[in-house]
Amino acid sequence: MALASTVGVILFCGLGIWQVQRLAWKTDLIARVEARLAAPAVPAPAEAEWPGIASGPDEYRRVEVTGQFDFSRDRLVQAVTQQGPGFWVMTPLQTDQGWAVWINRGFVPQDRREAADRIQPNGDQAVSGLLRITQPDGAFLRSNDPAAGRWYSRDVEALSADAGLGTHAPYFIDADPGQNPQALPVGGLTVVSFRNSHLSYALTWFAMAAGLALGAFYVLRADRRLGD
Incomplete structure (x- = not known):
């Protein structure tokens, strides 16, 4: 039981750390996209630039x-x-x-x-x-x-x-939206939104690790007392 509990705690902590890393990545992504949205328009990439187009640096x-x-x-x-x-x-x-x-x-x-x-x-x-x-x-x-x-x-x-x-x-x-907002088609309706729940996920995994460690501690201590 002690071995299984140790493996579980390590696994849950590892998942929590992974979510913290994902949180840092997502926060950086949101910051970069917001910076692009606020920046002035630049010429659209011409044919020579097409091979380098990628979602990470270019989307939005x-x-x-x-x-x-x-x-x-x-x-x-x-x-x-x-x-x-x-x-x-x-x-x-x-x-x-x-x-x-x-x-x-x-x-x-x-x-x-x-x-x-x-x-x-x-x-x-x-x-x-x-x-x-x-x-x-x-x-x-x-x-x-x-x-x-x-x-x-x-x-x-x-x-x-x-x-x-x-x-x-x-x-x-x-x-972008046209000069006449009543005219069709209606532009400017792009929704730029990123779900960012990694902090809550990380806290959940860490809480599960702590709960498992605490529960294992009490069970093992009770078993030891019964053995005595």
Whole structure:
């Protein structure tokens, strides 16, 4: 029993220490993302920079890009936002550098999904927003079905293949709100939130270690007294 209790205490302490390490990582991640959100926009990564794009250093960077929208290739991705269920409007933006990038122009409700319901600005457009990493395959238990026009995630490669898009960025951009908050699609609805429960988990593991050690101590002491 003493051996089993010692192993249990060590295991629980190890799990507590791991959660403390996770807490430090999550706190640092939140601080870095908040710094990116507060920073001024920088030019969106060009083609030469694409191989180095990664979620850790790049997700939620504030970027800007200029080009022309190709509304003939709009794709609607199912979404649920603070405004209810509906769709993200994904539109490729063709830059003058010869490559395209998918822009999440914003949200439209289910009953306003037709192209005529949303603005379609012509000519060069300056777009600013948050850089997002591609979301391959689909959502939980729901795979993207391009043939049926059903999209559950913003999978850049699948969207580009379905739309016959040429050279394109490996990321997409969540556009900032437009000047008219009543116009569709509604931009700026990106939710940046990270669950951070590692401190409570760590305290739970340490409490379990302490409880096991204390319980084992009392049981062993009682056994010793009975033996005497």
